[in-house]
Amino acid sequence: MIVSGTIWQPNLADGGRAKYQALAKAIRDGIASGQLSPGEKLPPVRDLAYRVSVTPGTVARAYKILIDESLLEAGVGRGTFVAQPKPAPVRSLPAADRFFDPALDRDGQAHLLSPKMPDVGQTAIIREAMHQLADSTASDMLLRYPTRNTDLPAREAFAATLDPVHLGPFDIHNIVTSHGGQNAIVMILQSILTGTNPAIAVDELSYGGFRSAGVLCRADVVGIAWDDDGPLVSALEAAILDHNVQAFCTSAEVSNPTARQTTPARRVEIAALAKAHGVHIIDDDCYRLMNTDRIGPSYRALLPGLGWYLTSPSKSITASLRIGFTVAPKGWSKALTRTATFSSFGVTRLVTDLYAAIMQHPQIDAVVARVKSRIGADIDAAQRILAGYDMRAAPTVPFLWLELPIGWRAGEFCQAAESAGVLIKSADDFALRESRSVHAVRIAVNGLVPHAHFVQAMECLRDLLDHPPERIAI
Template identity: 75%
Template sequence: MIVPDTIWQPDEKQNGRSKYETLARTIRARIASGDLSEGYKLPPVRDLAYQIGVTPGTVARAYRVLIEEGHLTAGVGRGTFVAAQKPVPVRSLPTTTSFFDPVLERDGQAHLLSPKMPDVGQGAIMREVLHDLADAVAPDMLLRYPTRDTDLPARQAFAARLDAEQIGAFTLDDIVTSHGGQSAILMILQSVLQGPAPVIAVDELSYGGFRSAAVLCRAEVVGIPWDDAGPVVSALEAAIRDYDIQVFCTSAEVSNPTAIQTTAARRVEIAAVAKRYNVHVIDDDCYRLMNTKRVGPSYRALLPDLGWYLTSPSKSITAALRIGFAVAPEGWTAALMRTATFSSFGVTRIVTDLYAGMMQHGQIDAVINHTKSRINADVSAAARILDGHKLRYADSVPFMWLELPRGWRAGEFCQAAESSGVLIKSAEDFSLRDGRAVHAIRIAVNGLIPHDSFVEAIERLTVLLENPTERLAL
């Protein structure tokens, strides 16, 4: 049988992979793209080996791998054919298990404390990529410390999805890997803060990881209030003058927990203040799912020599993939790399190659889009059920902010919700110890429980909202 050689010629470098695995990946990609449709008969082993210049054993092994994966099927005397391809399954973990897992619904409780990504094929992709890595990576490479060379594929995969207009001009050298987004925050603070008693500013209601990192750096924390457009500029400037603040930690795209997005105009004002006082700005973008339109430029784009951008795949793919990325401003890459090296010697190649392989997988965009769809389905249902209450949410953001009606305090409401089988977070979890009292809660989307269970949990919260403690006490 004569076939176009271009169908079989690998369209990428081997990057350390064996020839059979490179061929298998090429055929797998052609099947995914539709170039090789169901029922297509592949060339005999010896014919294909001759056409592409490899040994018959290489082709036979590639065929065998694809048959085991279910991409191909073969019959004695019939040949090898493209099999019917199974779609990526949409699965939710069971609501009851033989082990305790606090992210699952258990004994009637719905855990809505922290966002969890639904299983829409990530696990299958991870297993496939790990299988590929086991064959592709030379054994001696698994015995070495990580370097800037070993994490290069991960930085390249990450850079391929960055928008230079949104985060500012960058090179691969500006990107430093970390053990997740929280690790990136700590590394940046360790690189920037100076003196025996440094002070940082954070959003008045903000991600607790900023405060935790400050504690590890022996830094004091000052809260900056927000309005509907973002951080209040005058409050930030006053705090900088009064407390000699060195760093402002914020989340321009999605404030956690309020889901407010800083407007493009407000970002320009904040950047002007930071530049005037030489204050670094850390822009945490971990909650904005990939392929989602941004509101405006990041602080790194607005502050080329003071703005830091960081993110991780925890809130878009899986929290189990412990890798984060920090994009340093001009002149700060060496300091950040030094911190990364001193703290952990870098992220192991097993993790960086796993990330690179997953981000280059043909179905990863489908997984991301399906994740967004599931999150939006849960959020839309909650918005419908909680209609009439002060609920704030944003597209593809896996949490909502609910202001409580008169008669409810945040702590009391969370206790009542737990008694009703729903675990949520109080505004106190996001406030400074001396901050003002806010009677609100954050409801996280937990994709590891079924949609129907999530809806039922929201309905339980609605009953509580309509029966505050003052009325219940009568």
């Protein structure tokens, strides 16, 4: 970019980027390097467009992206300036480890960053099962490596919870255990990706673990936009053709963070496209015990040789029990089992037997029902208090998606919420870096936050929405 008093000019010769993205990157790099100082005025749109041989629309789009990122700021009739850096919010403890508890409250904040299950009896069941297993397990079994035989009780207990109509035909040999759902995603990608430069597709706004798993497996990650019916078939087809995508990671029943579902008709279209190009579909259904309103067949049922189904008890019983389950497509269970064996020798019997005992406990269904009830009470309160704003939620899914009204940016709203004592996540936490800016937030239901405190947190957010700062309201 050319700025009065400087000799720096952006390099737009990046064949892998659209011109507006290359220009935005050049300005971003100039700010990061200090060549563009806070408060420095940028050229008018038409002037810069002429100097770097692009259209005014290209410059305007680049400016808009950087204004949304709070790197630039525009004043009516004044022009566009490099924004003053904002101080990082001060946190007394690492956010991921904090939660509100009346007995342990150190900061008085409602930690709604990540869904956590309330204790409605499952800890008592876990303790009881641990005692029983300690007394009944043979000593020699506590000294051996896990095998496909030692995790059989867990796979059988899990299989008893599955719906063959939703999932498609399967048997116990199709099920492979993992160290949680995230580990399952990594193992699946390790089993199916080929070549020196693989690529995967993810929903444009999606669970960050998909992206992390792709990076860990050296894969390029491509975002797929949605409409009201689910992932856009045209966008996925373009990604397959342009980037040689080998797998599409998605969540058909409950998309995190938007709480959307993919319609049955769209699933059929996506499955047909994947079959035509030999693309695997990895369907993460970790909210499945919470989500009883399934609206269509799974991708595994629609794609017998390419559809993967995985889940875990983290979002329905407890996140501390690190076990996940994958129902592999036809012909792939041996490859996934081999990956599990090579990476960790499998899940220890201390965990698999514990899971089986928990799922066979006579009170576990009542516990899950109480979890649903508590989550539903928080969601109902949020919808009542935030009524009138654009929200998306499902009664037993432990988060809701809030589209912010015009004037609020996601990052600024999260900072304002934190100042008011409420910690939530920005849409940016679920987007790829090159994705379009979305001004929305995800509010998680944290069962460790008492319901009354959750209600107070929603009232704080309502107040922020109703009374934005004067600078934003202008």
